[in-house]
Amino acid sequence: MNITVIGTGYVGLVSGICYAELGNRVICVDKDRAKIDTLLGGGIPIYEPGLQELSVKNREAGRLSYTIDLQEAVRQSELVILAVGTPSLPSGEANLSYIEQAAAEIADVMNGHKIIAVKSTVPVGTNERVRDIIRSRTSESFDSISLPEFLREGSALQDTMHPDRIIIGADNHEAAETIAELHRPLTDRIVVTDIRSAEMIKYASNAFLATKISFVNEIANICEKVGADVTLVAEGMGYDKRIGHAFLKAGIGYGGSCFPKDTRALIQIAGNVDYEFKLLRAVVEVNQDQRFSVIRKLETIFDGRLEGKTIAVWGLAFKPNTDDVRESPALEIIRHLTRSGAHVKAYDPIAISNFQSMYGEDSGVEWCGGAMEAAAGADALCLLTEWDEFVQADLQELQSILRKPILIDGRNVFKEEDLAETTFIYYSIGRPRLNQGVKEEISALHY
Structure with a gap:
């Protein structure tokens, strides 16, 4: 099948590459020339394990291409998938301006019957809005499909190639069957609904x-x-x-x-x-x-006084195996720490650059090049993202380089046996039995 995917964010890029891996001819389109140049150069503008290798493989096989030319891409394809962003407005509503613009641009270049599938997460009724926009701008025939995605960042390839289910919202049986056939190599759990139900799912x-x-x-x-x-x-x-x-x-x-x-x-x-x-x-x-539970534990340890303390932070991405820092708990935790007068030493294996771009300038944050570098000399360490590098850390070494052996485990990654040979003042989330004696140990420390 000839497919155009509009948008090369997580959803669009992963979907396009995986459709190509299934043997389809896929053109991924984006207005951001820098993104397209990166992709054409063999790179990937996001961090997702295994994605770059699959992109290169399918480009070399001639099944996958990248372009900023939407017109040529749409005209070569039977299926056009919208995977542009729908960020939140201040009200909490989804911003549909990008998807509406894409719909208008598709309509203006259509050269025959197309299936238009919306993979972006959109409010109920959006597919009808897209259909109305296209109808108002072209006399060409088309079918509308709601094709919601359920991939998880960090395991997006696995989720796309081995989905729990495929949801297809359609009001035309033939179009629904075409999309179902496209996905049958992935799973037989294909649910066809009306369009509004698919959007709500x-x-x-x-x-x-x-x-x-x-x-x-x-x-x-x-x-x-x-x-x-x-x-x-x-x-x-x-x-x-x-x-x-x-x-x-x-x-x-x-x-x-x-x-x-x-x-x-x-x-x-x-x-x-x-x-x-x-x-x-x-x-x-x-x-x-809940993200402030880390702050509350630190305030308990330091009698509510964080000013002048050096706090190490392990993990800036919102989850491991991604460089995505959007809505990461680390953003508010670090901001609260620095506003309280603490000095923060922060490290993440992948996401430092993205975090710096979103967080902005802050003289209270020291960006470190390694986990132990961040921990060295700190009054306490807060683990916020469960990267393997942190889970597998040598706790004996860690204890030796911290100024005080205080470990706040915000992801409950360490077990009792991990801590048995240490003297950490250890706080986790909802596991008080691992924290026995903490109050006594804290009282013995002098700050």
Whole structure:
């Protein structure tokens, strides 16, 4: 099949490369010439394990190309996929200006029947809006498809090539069958719905996963107060098939480009039809507060005085195996630390550059070139992203280079046996049994 994918962000680029890997001829289009030049040069403008190698492989095989020429791409293709960004507006609503602009540009260059599929995450009714825009600008025939994506950054290739399901929203059986046939090499779990239901499935899925995360974090906070271990609680809960283990890992909350944006958008979608989504509002509020659990633990240790303290931070990306720092808990945590007078030594294996661009100038942050460099001489270390490099760190060495052996584990990566040969003052999330004796150890320290 001849496919054009408009937009080379996470969704568009991964989807385009994977469609090419399936044997289709794919043209990826973007207005950003720098991105296209990077791709043409064999690079990748995002960090995603395995993606660069797959891009080069399919370009060399002649199945994949990159261009800024939307007209030529659309005219060569039977299927045109919109995968442009839909960032949040200040109100929480999705900004649809990019997708509306893309729809108009597609209409202006169409040269025959096309299937127009929207893969961007969009509010209910957007596909109809796209259809209306195209109809108003061309007499060519086309079919509209909602084709929501469910990939996770850091495991996007796995999620795309081995999806849990494919959702197709359509009002034309033949077009739906064409899209189903495209995806059958990936899975037989293909669900065809009306277009509005497909649009809602994406938001409902992300909202539910965000709810599981906030729920287990609330349980973790209670566990700390009653002396239970949230990791054991979550394990016991997860064996119930109605619940499952996925997304029941306590920590400092979710971030990234999807969950924060989509939960806010769904709250706004509900509000637009005079419905108050009370549960989802609570999910967002819990997640926002959870990242400050790290700050509260530091304030407990230092009697509320962070001024003059040196705090090491391991991890700036919102999750491991990505350089994405959008809505990363580290943004607010570091900002709070520096505003409280602390000096921050920060390190991330991949995301420092992106974090610096988003965070801006701050004389209170020292950007480090390695994990141990960041930890050296610090009064405390906060682990915010569970990169393998941090999980596999030599804790004996780490303890020896910290000024004080204080470790705040915001992702619960270390186990009892990991800490057995150390004297760390150790705080995790919802595991008070690992913190026995912490108060006594803190009282013995002098600052």
